[in-house]
Amino acid sequence: MGRGKNIPRSFLADNPLAVKAEGIYIYDEAGKDYIDGCSGALVSNLGHGVKEIIDDLCRQMQTLEFAHPSRWNHQASEEAVELIGELTPGDLNYCWFVSGGSEAVESAIKMARQYFVERDGSESTKHKLISRFCSYHGATLGGMSVGGSTNRVQTYQPLLTPSAKLPATYFYRKPDGLTDEEFGAGCADALETEILNLGPENVLAFLAEPIVGSAGGAIVPDDNYWPRIRQICDKYDVLLIADEVMTGFGRTGKAFGVDHWEVIPDIIASAKGMAAGYIPTGGIFVKEKIIEAIKQGSGGFIHGHTYNANPLSCRAVASVLNYINKNKIIENVYDNGKVLGRGLEAIAKESPYIGDVRGKGYMWAMEIVADKDSKQPFGAGKKATAKAMAACLDNGMIVYPGGCRINGVDTNIVLIAPPLVTTEDEVMKLLDRLDASFKQFGRDIAA
Numbered sequence: 001m002g003r004g005k006n007i008p009r010s011f012l013a014d015n016p017l018a019v020k021a022e023g024i025y026i027y028d029e030a031g032k033d034y035i036d037g038c039s040g041a042l043v044s045n046l047g048h049g050v051k052e053i054i055d056d057l058c059r060q061m062q063t064l065e066f067a068h069p070s071r072w073n074h075q076a077s078e079e080a081v082e083l084i085g086e087l088t089p090g091d092l093n094y095c096w097f098v099s100g101g102s103e104a105v106e107s108a109i110k111m112a113r114q115y116f117v118e119r120d121g122s123e124s125t126k127h128k129l130i131s132r133f134c135s136y137h138g139a140t141l142g143g144m145s146v147g148g149s150t151n152r153v154q155t156y157q158p159l160l161t162p163s164a165k166l167p168a169t170y171f172y173r174k175p176d177g178l179t180d181e182e183f184g185a186g187c188a189d190a191l192e193t194e195i196l197n198l199g200p201e202n203v204l205a206f207l208a209e210p211i212v213g214s215a216g217g218a219i220v221p222d223d224n225y226w227p228r229i230r231q232i233c234d235k236y237d238v239l240l241i242a243d244e245v246m247t248g249f250g251r252t253g254k255a256f257g258v259d260h261w262e263v264i265p266d267i268i269a270s271a272k273g274m275a276a277g278y279i280p281t282g283g284i285f286v287k288e289k290i291i292e293a294i295k296q297g298s299g300g301f302i303h304g305h306t307y308n309a310n311p312l313s314c315r316a317v318a319s320v321l322n323y324i325n326k327n328k329i330i331e332n333v334y335d336n337g338k339v340l341g342r343g344l345e346a347i348a349k350e351s352p353y354i355g356d357v358r359g360k361g362y363m364w365a366m367e368i369v370a371d372k373d374s375k376q377p378f379g380a381g382k383k384a385t386a387k388a389m390a391a392c393l394d395n396g397m398i399v400y401p402g403g404c405r406i407n408g409v410d411t412n413i414v415l416i417a418p419p420l421v422t423t424e425d426e427v428m429k430l431l432d433r434l435d436a437s438f439k440q441f442g443r444d445i446a447a
């Protein structure tokens with residue numbers, strides 16, 4: 001027996017104590033306000049302290065706080081799936097709830113495998129996954145196996161299942177001599193090459209983020225990429241899984257990231273903004289043909305977690321989606337996202353250290369470099385991302401760190417992704433604080 005202690009994310013960091021949060025602001029002990037410029041981890045999409053969501057959750061808590069999905073249905077999940085079905089593309093009308101993004105990715109992978117077993121029998125050889133470098137799919141063993149963020153998985157490598165990785169459409173660091181169009185086409189065609197290499201009969205699914213989150217830094221593909229990926233998957237009977245854990249539910253100015261290219265995946269994995277941080281949740285949204293195969297076959301998804309479809313999570317999803325619809329939140333992101341993007345580009349133009357600005361809606365990244373012409377990063381010793389974040393904190397602004405290893409270099413990225421409710425005036429305030437932060441960063445890094 002002894003005094004309980006937290007295991008913090010890092011024993012090397014000394015985080016401030018958050019005591020209150022309201023709207024787009026978080027407050028520390030001294031009463032200083034910080035703009036939540038990354039919605040926590042692109043989670044708090046509706047900002048903090050939304051009373052009607054809290055009230056809905058309290059009512060749910062008082063009425064039915066838990067009922068196990070193996071024995072009960074409940075109103076909260078019925079309401080949540082109805083609202084999800086109105087947002088998901090095509091016939092991805094079936095939803096399986098989980099408690100977070102990693103569970104969503106694991107569930108999507110298992111669902112894909114079960115589909116082929118139901119359809120073709122247990123002798124189906126389809127089991128190999130293809131994903132991409134500079135991507136993140138969660139902290140569990142399955143998610144890390146398909147994740148391409150080498151610095152996050154290195155320690156655990158011996159535990160992971162090897163899976164094929166393709167390049168992401170990282171245009172800022174594309175090979176010399178290629179146009180964006182040529183590079184983008186090559187990234188898509190690499191999928192066909194890899195499927196043929198592994199044997200189409202062995203390939204289960206291609207899994208990728210429509211717009212890469214923190215591991216690459218808001219990497220947006222060209223307009224041909226996702227439609228071509230869909231074509232290739234169809235040609236070889238490979239399922240397309242979109243990891244929309246970050247991009248889902250309005251983050252990029254459309255309901256889902258794939259909607260920018262009108263591509264319909266077979267399964268979407270999502271979480272984060274789905275309940276906007278009011279409670280842990282996630283889910284997979286699945287095409288009817290997959291569920292039909294299960295219905296006609298074994299009769300149930302061979303999977304389950306204790307908190308799958310729990311009433312509180314489902315209530316939070318229903319409440320968040322009602323709020324998004326009623327207040328036209330996705331439209332706000334679509335319009336004001338352009339204002340945010342233009343403002344970030346203006347800051348980058350003035351700074352000798354911001355080499356690239358990219359993103360969509362309210363999901364943007366700034367890539368920090370030592371030299372804009374050569375695109376050379378600072379190198380690990382300079383701790384550029386940590387210094388940029390510290391400067392932001394000093395100026396009352398929170399950003400999200402990111403980066404990956406590509407062509408032998410470690411990139412420095414910060415994500416700017418405010419709550420989707422952020423107004424145009426608040427965007428201006430955020431830009432002022434960010435501008436001051438990068439000016440301070442310039443002084444700090446030069447010191």
Ligand SMILES: Cc1ncc(COP(=O)(O)O)c(C=O)c1O
Pocket residue numbers: 041100101102103105136137138139209213214243244245246271272
């Ligand atoms: C694209 C993507 N997939 C999966 C995950 C894992 O989600 P969670 O941290 O909720 O398990 C994340 C988390 O950041 C993510 O960004």
